[in-house]
Amino acid sequence: MTVTIATPEPAVRAASSAPRDRTFLLILPALAVLVCMFLVPLALFFVRSFTEFDGTTAQFIDQGGDLLLSQAYLTALGTTNWISLIVTVVTLLIGYPIAYYLTTATGVGVTIVVLSIVLPYFTSIIVRTFSWMVLLGEHGIVNNVLLSAGLISAPLSLMYNRLGVLVGMSYVLLPYMVLTLYAAMRAIEPSLLRAAAGLGASGFYTFRRVYFPLSLHGVLSGALIVYILSIGFFITPALMGGQHDIMIAMLIDRALEVAVDWPSAALMSLTLLVVTLTLYAVYYRVTDIRRLIGGR
């Protein structure tokens, strides 16, 4: 036999003599902005807050523990979690059919649905929240219509309570869910659905056994992104919620603005940050981010 197995050396030499890949330089501007405008101020905030605390480390831990176990904090934590969960479920239930529609339909309908989802996405969150307040207020459009139709005798309280928060937040977060699900559904080969039908599966069976399982990672990604965004929400619950709808972000705001208690604000911010980053790590594991933005 004269055939010999090629040694890896030539390949190695070729690699080292090839021009170095410098594409990573392209992210430097974005990285610089992120570091200067976000990471550095964040670090300064924490450093300043914790150095402002005059006392021993033991006292700090003691008081910090008290804060994190306080009734106000635990209640806000529970409220935040509960609201975020419901918002996640609501956006999923509303978003799944919309995303499915977008992947299958063609023509004017798609354009209308895409516009009505994407346009608000580009509108200020405050504007959108105020729009809902116009709709849901005590003398808002919904109550006026119901009253004049004679369906109710007194205005319903649709706002300044948990319902208002849920409606507002679900609306604001729906596009994230729809776009995430859409990306996952687009990746499902239509030929698989045809194969299922060709092999004797009814439409519902095909959905249950083929379509839904294949869209599951999109469901997971969408649910995580909506939940992550929900737990840090501030404006919508602040404007549309009642006095029992205090979420963590609002508590942090009060610590800063009302109590001027920077160490407490910093500590709560830090816990929120840790939770968020942990969920992002999970999100990163289940989601191929490049696929979300159109790549394959």
Place this chain on the structure above:
Amino acid sequence: MVAELAPPAPLAAPDTHQARAAVELRGLTKRYGEETVVDALAASIAPGEFFSLLGPSGSGKTTTLMMVAGFVRPDGGTVLLDGKDIAAVAPHRRGFGMVFQNYAVFPHLNVFENIAFPLRARRWAKDAIGERVRSALDLVRLGRFADRDARQLSGGQQQRVALARAIVFHPPVVLMDEPLGALDKNLRFEMQVEIKEIQQRLGMTVLYVTHDQEEAMSMSDRIAIMDHGRIHQVGSPGEVYERPVNPFVCCFLGEANLIEGTVTSEASEVVRLCLPSGQELRAPRSDGCRTGRGMLFIRPERVEIAPGTARSGDPKANSLAGNVRRCSFLGNILRYAVDVNGAAPITVDLQNAAGVAPLPVGAPVVLRWPVADSLILAGER
């Protein structure tokens, strides 16, 4: 044009004249806008028959299959399954087994669950499912792969899963849409043999779509050659290869020489074709013979080539003198292009047997082939 039904193929071909058709297509038509993709197609497939739709891409063969499967609604005509019109039957209730071009193996299910899919969709009992899936796995020789993730399979293995999945519920009719298109050549041949064996063992009726003429010829009982939404000819592989009805069929099924000339004396048993150079070629009388412009068809492997200039006087053979224009080495054969006076170069295939040395370019040669293997076709190329 639709040719008459073929005589039974050499293999255990079913008698297409008497048994009721398993699948019958009557005037099947599909239009997309202005374009007629499938044009009044008629075919009758006997129970147990392996029937291929063969044609170039865009000939309407896949559209025809999709209309049979129920995924494409015909604009005209009917599909009869066991004599019954199935126009109103939803695809999942038609009861076909199906193998798709890209296999369409479910990526989230393992091999066992992929094959069990049609049984579960039909709400079979658990024990029966296990038993049937295992025998299907054995049939396609994937017994050891039951728990394997579908995504970890090679192309050939996925193809086998798709095949097992299509036959696991013992459908009377299996539809296959270019199932071997994505496989490499060796594997494709292996799978052809396997599919054919399984089809014969289970007595399945198969409607098979392919653009590969060798594939169609090696597996089919009968082939329908399609182009532009119409069937040009239906017949056994031997018949469509040896007795093509028109230039399209003879050129689509492999290399062919079409020597143009003028047909004379169509009435007698031997028809003569006069070349522009004045030389005469002969062929047996056939349906396509008409006085006027015509072509003589002969396959390259039927032509003998010998050095020299002396033409044969044998009345049973056609003979032309010429010069070697080119000789291509194709491995098992040597393919010559020979310039002859007054005709396009003639292709000659010579087995690359022991002791065969290529003739040099320019060498004078004599071509010779049996009159009985020649066929006169009407018209021009």
